[in-house]
Amino acid sequence: MNEQELEPGSAADENQIIGERRAKLAELRLAGVAFPNDFDRRDLAGDLHARHGESANEAFETAPVTVQIAGRMVLKRVMGKASFATLQDSSGRMQIYVTNDQAGESAHQAFKRWDLGDIVGVTGVLFRTRTGELTVQAQAVRLLVKALRPLPEKFHGLTDQEQKYRQRYVDLMTSDASRQVFLARFRIVQAIRQFMTGHGFLEVETPMMHPIPGGAAAKPFVTHHNALDMSLYLRIAPELYLKRLVVGGLEKVFEINRNFRNEGLSTRHNPEFTMMEFYEAYRDYRYLMDFTEHLLRDVARTAVATLQVPFQDGVIDLEPDFDRLTIVEAIRKYHPQYALSQLEDRAWLLEWFAANREKHRPDDGLGGLQLSFFEATTEALLVQPTFIIDYPAEVSPLARRSDAHPEITERFELFVAGREIANGFSELNDPEDQAERFLLQARQKEAGDEEAMHYDADYIRALEYGLPPTAGCGIGIDRLVMLLTGSQNIRDVILFPHMRAE
Numbered sequence: 060m061n062e063q064e065l066e067p068g069s070a071a072d073e074n075q076i077i078g079e080r081r082a083k084l085a086e087l088r089l090a091g092v093a094f095p096n097d098f099d100r101r102d103l104a105g106d107l108h109a110r111h112g113e114s115a116n117e118a119f120e121t122a123p124v125t126v127q128i129a130g131r132m133v134l135k136r137v138m139g140k141a142s143f144a145t146l147q148d149s150s151g152r153m154q155i156y157v158t159n160d161q162a163g164e165s166a167h168q169a170f171k172r173w174d175l176g177d178i179v180g181v182t183g184v185l186f187r188t189r190t191g192e193l194t195v196q197a198q199a200v201r202l203l204v205k206a207l208r209p210l211p212e213k214f215h216g217l218t219d220q221e222q223k224y225r226q227r228y229v230d231l232m233t234s235d236a237s238r239q240v241f242l243a244r245f246r247i248v249q250a251i252r253q254f255m256t257g258h259g260f261l262e263v264e265t266p267m268m269h270p271i272p273g274g275a276a277a278k279p280f281v282t283h284h285n286a287l288d289m290s291l292y293l294r295i296a297p298e299l300y301l302k303r304l305v306v307g308g309l310e311k312v313f314e315i316n317r318n319f320r321n322e323g324l325s326t327r328h329n330p331e332f333t334m335m336e337f338y339e340a341y342r343d344y345r346y347l348m349d350f351t352e353h354l355l356r357d358v359a360r361t362a363v364a365t366l367q368v369p370f371q372d373g374v375i376d377l378e379p380d381f382d383r384l385t386i387v388e389a390i391r392k393y394h395p396q397y398a399l400s401q402l403e404d405r406a407w408l409l410e411w412f413a414a415n416r417e418k419h420r421p422d423d424g425l426g427g428l429q430l431s432f433f434e435a436t437t438e439a440l441l442v443q444p445t446f447i448i449d450y451p452a453e454v455s456p457l458a459r460r461s462d463a464h465p466e467i468t469e470r471f472e473l474f475v476a477g478r479e480i481a482n483g484f485s486e487l488n489d490p491e492d493q494a495e496r497f498l499l500q501a502r503q504k505e506a507g508d509e510e511a512m513h514y515d516a517d518y519i520r521a522l523e524y525g526l527p528p529t530a531g532c533g534i535g536i537d538r539l540v541m542l543l544t545g546s547q548n549i550r551d552v553i554l555f556p557h558m559r560a561e
Contacts, residue, residue: 076209080174084205098180098203101127105150107185108193116187126195128153129180129203131232133210137171143194144170146179147232154194155181162197169202176206176232224550225558237551244540244552246362248315251335251536254357258350260311260337265300267293267317273518274298274457276500276510277320280330293319298457298531299518301338302486305529306521313337315536326548327478327538329556338531344469344485347530348446351473351481352381355444355539363543370442370476370545381444381473386426386433389447393440408432426451426466441474450484456496456512458484475542483532490522 087093107126130146130153141158159167161183173179183197210233223230223237230237256262270289272279274296282291297316304312315335322328339347359366359377366377384392387402401407408428412419419431430451441447450470452460458468470484487493497519503511540552550556 073209077207080205080207080209083172083174084207087202087205093205095201095203098129098201099127100129100180103150104128104130104146104148104153107153108151111185112193114185114187114193119184119186124185125183126185127180127182128155128195129178131206132173132175132177132179133232135173135175140167142167142170144179146181154188154192155179155183155197155200156186156188156194157197157200162200166200170200173202174206174209176208176210177202178204178206221558224556225561227554240540240544240546240552241554243362243544244536247358247540247543248536250358250361251354251534252315253361254354255313255335255337258311260313260339261309263301263304263309263312263314265294265297265304265314265316269294271513271515271517273512273515274300275318275320276454276456276512278322278509280319280321295320296334296533297336298533299515301336301531302526302529303518303521305338305340306524306526310340310527311338324557326550329537329549329553331557332549332553333536334533335536336531336533338486338529340527340529342530343528344448344471344483344530347483347532348381348383348448348471348473351483351532351534352444354534355480358539359543368543368545370542373442375443375476375542377444381446383446383448383471385449386429386447389441389445390429390433390437393437402429402432424451424453427453430454438474438479439477442476444473444475446471446473455484456500457487457493459487459489460492478538478541479535480538480542481532481534483530486526486529486531488522488526488529490519493522494519 084093107128111124128146128148130148132144133147133152134143134145136143140160141156144155144157145152146155157167157170162170180201180203181195181197182199183195186194186196188194211229223234227237231241252262268282268284268291270291272292272295275298277295279292279295282293283289284291294316295318297314297318301312301314313335314337315333317331318334319331322330324330356366356377359368368375368377387399390397390402391399403425405425405428408425409421411417411432412428415435417431417435419435420427423431433447448471449461449464449467450458450472452458452466452468455468455470458470461467461469468484471482472479473481487496497512497514500512501514504513537549537552540546541549544552546552
């Protein structure tokens, strides 16, 4: 039975196909080199379409265009003395035409036994078929790699979502939509890098293994360094190292970095994720909000060519000025039924949490409870870009207090599509205040809060040398890619997301 006659779906079918292909590979091994590495690919499908997509056959007859392409065979139509196939490379697809007259009868007969998924090299000339499709007339064909496993679902891609994440290599082979998401991700990261360097920022690299986890409230992953005989923590944020660089005189720095947080999985959370953090001396959080708006607009224009991003049944518009609201103002805007007097009453808030069984910290002060109330009732409603500003000091251990209202900090979080995209603030540069806040965090950790920060004595020492007035911001790359590509699950924008063991 030919594998083209098998309906995919059962393990028996796939095992039979693999067995047939292994037999073909055994024949190739007997005939010579089964996996040759001397084919010189000179052309890409996408480039050929771009250069010759409008050319007529008369032009090819007048000035023949010789090409040498290679790619995975994803379509095949075998006839008597002629066959068509489609090869796919990283740039796109190209049809090839194999005949006894041009490629030779023995080569054509061998070609007929090759399978979808095989990687093929072709030398030939361009022409246009009767239906107008740009095609390579093969003068020589070579089997470069014998694929032992068949492409899924008759080459229309993986249909099981979990299998897509586990076998991203197959997903990328068969799904143009997936390829486009990750090409967009590349453009987004490049656009961020170009914007930052174009504004005078220096790209730096800081450690991914820390002796003390810091820079965010999160539970870290722990590892061990054998030679030093010490525990190390995978980076939860680069913040404290980047601010050390500002102390050292590098006044505009950024890093596109991998962070690791030992937290649960969700459509918005992966334990390993990408951030861009940047810091600039002699700036404050209000300047950073303007800068972040400009950055996101520039990235959207450059990477996806629009400021009006489709989202579910509507559109997210990045063009107007982003809204700026305090926590209480946001709650009141989206839930006017809650009176200001209620939101400023700690006892009422505790009663509300008890009645609605919503997550909160019972020992929090008024500001912390208001933040938990906002997260439970309002955060998901912030579809259009909105800065939530002036966070309580008790939940912002690294942010500068407001001079006018010391109970709040000069901090913002940017929400789009109901997700936090960015977090920024005027940096706390008072070493004594920072030491006190570290001590408070340490006491919370001793009381059982696994996400509270450690006391970082070296960072305090750095602040004692003098950190200029500075503002810093972190932008979640994965969530930004989700926004700009219309992806609903963070796993759709991470090439190899973490999964449970098979």
